[in-house]
Amino acid sequence: MKRILFLLVVVAIFFTSCSDWLEEHPKAVAAETFYNTEEEADAAVLAPLAKFRSGFAMSYPGLLECFADYAYGRGSWEANSDYEGLNTQNQTRANMVWASLYKAIRDCNIAISRLPEASGLSETSKAAYLGELRFIRALSYFYLVRSFGSCPLRTEENMADYNLGKSSVDDIYAYIVNDLLYATENGPDKARLVGTPCKNSARSLLAQVYLQLEKYQEAATFAKQVIDSNAYSLVPVSSSRDFEKIFGAGVVNTTEEIFYLKQDNTTKNGWEFVMFCAHPSALINGKPMCGAGGWYGLYTTTENQMIAEWDVKDLRKDYNLLLHDFGLGDNTYLMAKFYDPDALSGSGSGNSNPLIRFPDVLFIYAEAITKATGTPTIDAMEMLNRIHRRAYGYDPNSPSEVDFKLADYGSVDKFMDLLIKEQAYECMNEMKRWFFLCRLGIAKDRIKKIKGIDVAEKHMLFPIPTTEFDYNEALDPSKDQNPGY
Known part of the structure; x- marks a missing residue:
């Protein structure tokens, strides 16, 4: 199955290689019309995922993990751990993130505009593919808005307009929610291929977005739907090296995989x-x-x-x-979470990038239901205990001697302190910690407490690439650049 995925990625790259619009002068967008079979629709979905494997897959994890309270950058990445904003070298890396995400969005927009006219697919099948594409587009914008703030909102309706001003953060989030609601209703029930999204991928991401927007009951509802689907479970371990069954280079997929970059x-x-x-x-x-x-x-x-x-x-x-x-x-x-002794020079490693896995959903539900009800609940504590039990080699679904007791964490603040600690240990090196701290509004306090460093305000957003200002005449660098750059 993993082989099939990468063969299709090659097909997708072939079909989209001629449209590197972010690196060229403005020009009309060609209307590709090859989406008439399942194989062609597969390629339409895999094309934007291939874009994630460029600047996003390398630069983004490196940048975000340097910001985490538990880690430090070294060499040319060391400046990221000074929290003074991005220097020239790391701005170049952030530019690669911007470019790869907008290329993914463009691939989604082209397919979303053309798939409804496909003659060789049923309406149900077309809607399912559109659900996958709208999930990927929403995911791309979710990363963009958290990293860069307000930015151009490029859709299938305006993709021919290169000169496009920034949309507000609120408008971008509304667009993300709309895409994900469609995907939760129309996406496939199960992933068609290893590494493609399904309805539960969309529900999981939507729960995270609602948590970002402080819509706690909505976040809890969608996270609980994923949990109650019984489609996922924590992989049991009995030794530290057993975590290779989750993160190892040879792992195709696991029972806790919701959406990974393969x-x-x-x-x-x-x-x-x-x-x-x-x-x-x-x-x-x-x-x-x-x-x-x-x-x-x-x-x-x-x-x-x-x-x-x-x-x-x-x-x-x-x-x-x-x-x-x-x-x-x-x-x-x-x-050392990701380990690949068989990686070949120039090829990269075989470990998957776990963008959304089952523990993320357990954390989302535990936080959301606690904040929605105003007090920690037995159900919320059980979500944390499942993760904690597994960490000590116990059955995740059975009470153990390492369980946290609800009576010891009876206030929202105490419960959140516990969740903040557990999230760090469980999700270490998965490029989730910085966004997690920023969402809670505690990033500056945590870095000061753990590292003794004051975080500059300019560090809270990446700079918009200068190339965007060079080619997008609707943006003015004196007005539209993020503060401090």
Whole structure:
């Protein structure tokens, strides 16, 4: 199945390679008309996913993990952990994120505009494909609006208009919600291929978006629908290395996968972020952390408060961290969640990028229902305990001696303090922590508490790329650039 996915990606790239509009002068958008069979519609969905594997897949995880309270950047990435905004080198990386996301949006817009006219597909089938595309478009805008704030809202209706001003954050979120509501109703019940979205992918993302908008009851409702679907479960573990069954390079999919970017270490479609985290001499079980080498651009230390307080009996600690002296002293850890000893030079690694997995939905529901009701509930605590039990090697669905007791976390503040800690340990190195802290409005306080650094206000948003101002005449850099850049 994984092979099929990448063969189709090649087809998708072939059909879309001629439309690199973000890197060219404004021109008319061609109206591709090849969406008449299931194979062609498959290619339409896989095309925008291929765009995620460019600047997004490497630059975004690196940037966001450097911002996390538990990690530090090294080398050219070190400046990100100063929290003074992006320097020139890292602005270039942010530009790649912007470009890959808008290229994905363009691919979605073309297919969304043409699929309704497809003669070889049933109306139900067309609606399902449109649901997948609208999920991917919503996901792209969700990353854009959180990183860049207000930005151009390019749709299938205005995609021929290159000169387009910024839309408000509120309007962008309304558009995201509308796309996701469509996807929850019309997307496929199950993923057609490994790595393509389904209705539960849309419900999960919609729950996250509603949480971002502080619509807690709506967030709880959609998260609970995913949980109650019984389509997902936590993968049990009994040792730290058992987490390889979840994150390993050879894993095709698992019972907790909701939406991942799939990778392949035998082609150029592999994930470079694994190499970014690794050191060339670092070994796990006697094998290289990454067979292709390593840049060790990300690390943490034994002195970081979150790391120092992490219980050594928690199997996630030993799995996520590899003590390794790479020149900064014997107190440094490599971020070892993603490990691929068989990665080939120039190909990237085979580990999948877990954008949405089942623990994310459990966290969303636990927070949303607590804030919706104004008090922690037994149900909310059970969601955290499922994750916590698994972390210690217990059956996630059965009470254990490591369970948190609701009586000890009776207020919203106490419960949230617990959830904030558990989210860090569970989702470490998955590029989720910075957005999580920003959404809660505690990013500046956390960085000051853990790292002793003041976060500059300009650091809260990425700069809009200068190339956008060069080619989009509706934007004025003196007025439309984000503050501080």
